[in-house]
Amino acid sequence: MAMIPSDRIEANRLDRDIAQRCRGGEAGAFEELYKRFGSRLYTVAYRMTGSAADAEDLVQDIFLQVYRRLDTYRGDAALGTWLHRIAVNACLDFVRSKQGRRRRVTDTGEDLDALEAPAAGPWRAGAALDRMELERAIAQLPPSYRRAFLLHDVEGLEHHEIGETLGIAEGTSKSLLFKARMRLRVLLRGRPGER
Amino acid sequence: MERHTSADPACGRFAALIHDRVDGALDAGAQQELDAHLASCAACRELLSDLDAIKRTAVDIPDLTPRSEVWTSLSARLAAEAAARPRPFWTGARVALAMAATLVVAVTSSVWLLRAPAPAAPADASAGAATEVIQSGGNLVQDVDEHLRIADEHYVKAIAGLEQVVKSGEGALDPALAATLQKNLGVIDQAITESREAIKTQPNSQLAQTSLFEALRQKVSLLEDTVALINVMRKGDQAGAAKILGGLSKS
Amino acid sequence: MNSTHRFLAFVAAAAVLAAAPASAASLYSTAAGPLGWDGEPQQTEKFSKTLPLPKGGSLDLSNISGDIVITGGAGDQVVIDAVKRGKSTEDLKLVQIEVASTATRVEVRTQYPRERRNVNVSVDYTVSVPRAAGVTVRTVSGNLNLATIDGELMADSVSGDVNVKAASRLESARSVSGTVTVASAASDGDISFASVSGDVKLSQVKARGIDASSVSGGVTLADVTCGRAKAKSVSGDIVFGGPLAKGGRYSLQSHSGNVTVLADGKTGFEVSAGTFSGEISSDLKIVSAFGGEPPADSPPGRHRGPGQRVRGSFGDGGAFLELNSFSGDVKIVTRPAELRK
Numbered sequence: 001m002a003m004i005p006s007d008r009i010e011a012n013r014l015d016r017d018i019a020q021r022c023r024g025g026e027a028g029a030f031e032e033l034y035k036r037f038g039s040r041l042y043t044v045a046y047r048m049t050g051s052a053a054d055a056e057d058l059v060q061d062i063f064l065q066v067y068r069r070l071d072t073y074r075g076d077a078a079l080g081t082w083l084h085r086i087a088v089n090a091c092l093d094f095v096r097s098k099q100g101r102r103r104r105v106t107d108t109g110e111d112l113d114a115l116e117a118p119a120a121g122p123w124r125a126g127a128a129l130d131r132m133e134l135e136r137a138i139a140q141l142p143p144s145y146r147r148a149f150l151l152h153d154v155e156g157l158e159h160h161e162i163g164e165t166l167g168i169a170e171g172t173s174k175s176l177l178f179k180a181r182m183r184l185r186v187l188l189r190g191r192p193g194e195r
Numbered sequence: 196m197e198r199h200t201s202a203d204p205a206c207g208r209f210a211a212l213i214h215d216r217v218d219g220a221l222d223a224g225a226q227q228e229l230d231a232h233l234a235s236c237a238a239c240r241e242l243l244s245d246l247d248a249i250k251r252t253a254v255d256i257p258d259l260t261p262r263s264e265v266w267t268s269l270s271a272r273l274a275a276e277a278a279a280r281p282r283p284f285w286t287g288a289r290v291a292l293a294m295a296a297t298l299v300v301a302v303t304s305s306v307w308l309l310r311a312p313a314p315a316a317p318a319d320a321s322a323g324a325a326t327e328v329i330q331s332g333g334n335l336v337q338d339v340d341e342h343l344r345i346a347d348e349h350y351v352k353a354i355a356g357l358e359q360v361v362k363s364g365e366g367a368l369d370p371a372l373a374a375t376l377q378k379n380l381g382v383i384d385q386a387i388t389e390s391r392e393a394i395k396t397q398p399n400s401q402l403a404q405t406s407l408f409e410a411l412r413q414k415v416s417l418l419e420d421t422v423a424l425i426n427v428m429r430k431g432d433q434a435g436a437a438k439i440l441g442g443l444s445k446s
Numbered sequence: 447m448n449s450t451h452r453f454l455a456f457v458a459a460a461a462v463l464a465a466a467p468a469s470a471a472s473l474y475s476t477a478a479g480p481l482g483w484d485g486e487p488q489q490t491e492k493f494s495k496t497l498p499l500p501k502g503g504s505l506d507l508s509n510i511s512g513d514i515v516i517t518g519g520a521g522d523q524v525v526i527d528a529v530k531r532g533k534s535t536e537d538l539k540l541v542q543i544e545v546a547s548t549a550t551r552v553e554v555r556t557q558y559p560r561e562r563r564n565v566n567v568s569v570d571y572t573v574s575v576p577r578a579a580g581v582t583v584r585t586v587s588g589n590l591n592l593a594t595i596d597g598e599l600m601a602d603s604v605s606g607d608v609n610v611k612a613a614s615r616l617e618s619a620r621s622v623s624g625t626v627t628v629a630s631a632a633s634d635g636d637i638s639f640a641s642v643s644g645d646v647k648l649s650q651v652k653a654r655g656i657d658a659s660s661v662s663g664g665v666t667l668a669d670v671t672c673g674r675a676k677a678k679s680v681s682g683d684i685v686f687g688g689p690l691a692k693g694g695r696y697s698l699q700s701h702s703g704n705v706t707v708l709a710d711g712k713t714g715f716e717v718s719a720g721t722f723s724g725e726i727s728s729d730l731k732i733v734s735a736f737g738g739e740p741p742a743d744s745p746p747g748r749h750r751g752p753g754q755r756v757r758g759s760f761g762d763g764g765a766f767l768e769l770n771s772f773s774g775d776v777k778i779v780t781r782p783a784e785l786r787k
Binding site: 369371372376379383385386390393397400403405409410 | 605622643680681699701702720721755772773
């Protein structure tokens, strides 16, 4: 959804406003920041680590980093984008660590199993794709497909970053993404050849 | 018209291009090639349309909510962090220096304890934590000297690093301001020199030691603020320069 | 409407705007002003804007070059008058005064273009705010003069002086190469004052805690009332005068400057004074806390020698004074005349 210029200016101003109030030590400003972005960054951490417990620890570390580095935020990028980058980097550091390495994927993708897919899927021809149907379909993906898909198409990570996160090669990440999408399509549309 | 499905090997090559197209990762040549194919292949057109829709819809997938215990824990950690800081703007370098400073404060207050039976309250909250560090280290007097030496090294190193940065960036500052800052760094240098001389002649003088570390701390502080100001001026962010003032000139 | 009609309407509108003090409108007028310091004619451009600011609201003003005067008064409006000064009208146009407002805050920023560096334009501001408004003001090169402000006040300059008078919720007043002069200010909490090469002079300041520092300037806290004070300088003198709170802690320190406390002799205090190569003297009799140099009782008078230390108390020892200099003298005096050198 493209923002019209006045929306963007307003959003920018709100970003700088909250950043400034946090810097100024205004009571409750940081809580406001957390309310606004806490779930987002927790979700990034969850998707990158695959663990709710690790994500809970990481999201706190991330916000502490934000607290320490707020004076470097100058307001030219959107605050959400800036925070997302801090979160991704913090998670990458984590997955590189000894503790984080436990969270890497072990499977690198199975072949598409047409038999598991429904004959006709919930996504009818000519209709819009329902988001909840998509979520259900994502839940049915094998873990490696699901994580590659979420990290790329939802979180916007690059393949080399996904590779690092999951402990796989960049090319494998790309391959997992493609397979994930194809599988989602089958789950949503139904088995090929039957359509 | 013959229908291909995208499982058709003839379309296999194009399937990869279609994925790249969805990611906006196709160069002009591949774009043209794909367009030419799409013109005559309904199956591939459907695939592209489906994958586009999947990606577009995926972006709206809602986030997970962390438990409220996460905020409870985080806010406690933030409060502790804020309490330990004397000022709001801390760069990474300062965290390391805080260690040195904390050592010095703890050391000088424990030196008090050695020499003065009268209670000497710690100068600030951080001393409390660091005192534990010192006291757990065995012979107190030996530790004191060692810790002072280490702290001195930390400071000298930090100062050297900062001076480099200042040297290379000074051009960004107004000449009169740069001159004022240099002059005041000189005043602090004088204090450092005098303190070191004093320590040489009276190694046990707690006052000389305190003087030295106070001056080192002030030098680091002024250098860091100068660096911050340079960085901001350099980027032409003059309004940001005004904001830096929040940390500047607070020794 | 035809073009003549439109032109006349424009002129009429401009005349109306020019005549009346602008309430919600802004007004620019450019003039070839007086000669600048180098004898070259200066261009000036005036700017005015008035905005409502209800109770509890605040003003946030950021400037780069130019003096700022902010005065609190009656009413519920922020009235901004600014004068841009520069070499050419093109230069003046490059610098924008941006005013933004929300229900509770008015933000004023002097915006210079990012690309062009040496835009030699200064903007002087004269602003009046509701007395209860909070004010945050910063400039890089320019003096700040702030008076009768009852909201939270933070004032920073880099190369200018900061003068504050009658501020009842002062938080900080700082400069780098200018002096900081504050008369009649208060805070429920702590106030921070600082300069690098300028003096810090406070008189009649009441706060819970005061932090005042300079590097080469002196720090004078005359008639301050606080429970905690920390005043430091490297080469400047420190002077402290004011009622000492029972249980208060006052830490005054300089490297080569003198440290002087004006005590009224009525409140007791504990003192820890030290100087490496200066003198320690006291008009009041300090009873030494323990043996060591100098002798058990430190009679009033002068003590000289390297590694001078006095640890003791006067009277009931309620407050705690920590007075240190490296090469300067430490003095406790009872007569204000002593403060003048």
